[in-house]
Amino acid sequence: DCRSVTCQASPNIALIKYWGKRNEELILPDNDSLSITLDTNDMHSYTTVSTSSSMTCDTFYFDGVQQTKLASRMQKVLNEIRRRTKDGKIKFVEIRSHNTFPASSGLASSASAYASLAIALTNLFNLDDAQSTAAYLARIGSGSAVRSIYGGFVRWSSEGECLSSCVFPAEHWSEFRIVILIFNSSKKAVSSTDAMQRTRQTSTLFQARLSTINEKMTQLIEAIKNKDFNAFAKIVMMDSSQFHAVCMDTYPPVIYLNEQSKHLIHLVHAYNQMDGDQTTKVAYTFDAGPNPFCFIRQEHVDEFLRLLKYFYPTVNADADKQVSSDADEKFSSITLPVTPNVLERIVLTKIGSGPKIIS
Ligand code: DP6
Numbered sequence: 541d542c543r544s545v546t547c548q549a550s551p552n553i554a555l556i557k558y559w560g561k562r563n564e565e566l567i568l569p570d571n572d573s574l575s576i577t578l579d580t581n582d583m584h585s586y587t588t589v590s591t592s593s594s595m596t597c598d599t600f601y602f603d604g605v606q607q608t609k610l611a612s613r614m615q616k617v618l619n620e621i622r623r624r625t626k627d628g629k630i631k632f633v634e635i636r637s638h639n640t641f642p643a644s645s646g647l648a649s650s651a652s653a654y655a656s657l658a659i660a661l662t663n664l665f666n667l668d669d670a671q672s673t674a675a676y677l678a679r680i681g682s683g684s685a686v687r688s689i690y691g692g693f694v695r696w697s698s699e700g701e702c703l704s705s706c707v708f709p710a711e712h713w714s715e716f717r718i719v720i721l722i723f724n725s726s727k728k729a730v731s732s733t734d735a736m737q738r739t740r741q742t743s744t745l746f747q748a749r750l751s752t753i754n755e756k757m758t759q760l761i762e763a764i765k766n767k768d769f770n771a772f773a774k775i776v777m778m779d780s781s782q783f784h785a786v787c788m789d790t791y792p793p794v795i796y797l798n799e800q801s802k803h804l805i806h807l808v809h810a811y812n813q814m815d816g817d818q819t820t821k822v823a824y825t826f827d828a829g830p831n832p833f834c835f836i837r838q839e840h841v842d843e844f845l846r847l848l849k850y851f852y853p854t855v856n857a858d859a860d861k862q863v864s865s866d867a868d869e870k871f872s873s874i875t876l877p878v879t880p881n882v883l884e885r886i887v888l889t890k891i892g893s894g895p896k897i898i899s
Contacts, residue, residue: 544590549655549895579892583641585652595632654681655688691894710891719834720887745789773823780825798830852883
């Protein structure tokens with residue numbers, strides 16, 4: 541009587557950040573956030589859940605290796621499933637999870653992992669209102685995971701049910717690309733869960749940030765609707781900076797950006813201003829780590845990769861393949877205050893259309 545479901549889901553990158561919970565247990569956020577879900581073909585988490593009457597406990601395998609203990613939030617998701625299944629005699633679950641992207645990629649895998657787990661469980665147990673149930677389950681696993689339940693541009697509301705919805709599908713802005721720069725960084729950052737608690741307790745800038753969210757959200761949605769990249773870029777970069785300013789205003793301070801992050805910030809602005817024609821070509825955002833996520837339209841990708849090659853000569857072969865010609869002297873007019881270090885890897889990807897049930 542063994543049944544099993546496999547689902548894949550991709551990470552998402554916040555354009556307006558979620559930072560702060562007004563309810564820790566249910567993971568209800570202090571503010572609305574908006575993200576893009578990445579292309580499933582390039583990177584995703586893959587989760588298979590199975591159940592049978594002969595199982596005597598919950599088990600979790602990560603990359604084929606059985607884990608001694610389930611994470612407490614994973615346990616919380618399973619307990620919620622048992623609460624919701626009507627016959628009451630559920631049963632234990634085996635979870636097998638795998639990521640197609642490395643943990644060191646700078647992308648949080650918790651969002652894609654909990655989203656794929658939530659959808660797989662919802663299907664395995666045939667729960668009602670599949671998408672909102674999956675969103676609820678993903679959210680209690682990890683807040684930002686609620687946004688990976690959908691593809692395209694996704695909003696997570698801080699009011700009402702506090703679930704997510706797709707604002708625009710992936711096809712809405714088909715020229716849109718994401719360039720992820722992975723700098724060499726060995727230092728382990730403070731977890732977002734701990735850091736956001738500390739922010740709530742100590743930062744006075746935090747309340748000021750919350751008062752800016754609604755207007756920013758309206759403007760960003762309008763910019764995406766009109767595919768107005770200039771407006772989009774400014775809002776996204778300013779929200780990233782504001783989030784990191786709030787982290788710095790936390791005591792003890794939470795510092796996610798490093799010298800390389802700051803170098804990239806200077807580089808992007810210098811590059812955007814280079815031709816003096818008011819056209820913003822690239823935007824960046826940083827989550828709880830030093831690696832930048834850059835946003836760009838397809839027509840500028842080639843030149844941006846050449847720029848990166850010029851400033852970070854050590855980029856990997858994968859990225860080299862995407863560069864059409866040798867780095868040129870065009871960029872020598874840009875001078876920056878800090879020297880770059882090693883850029884380990886570049887990942888070029890698109891907006892994704894959301895999770896898939898595989899079997
Ligand atoms: C900076 O979703 O990882 O990436 O809800 O405690 O699991 P928990 O936190 P998490 O926080 C993500 C914070 C962020 C911004 C964002 O993704 O919106």
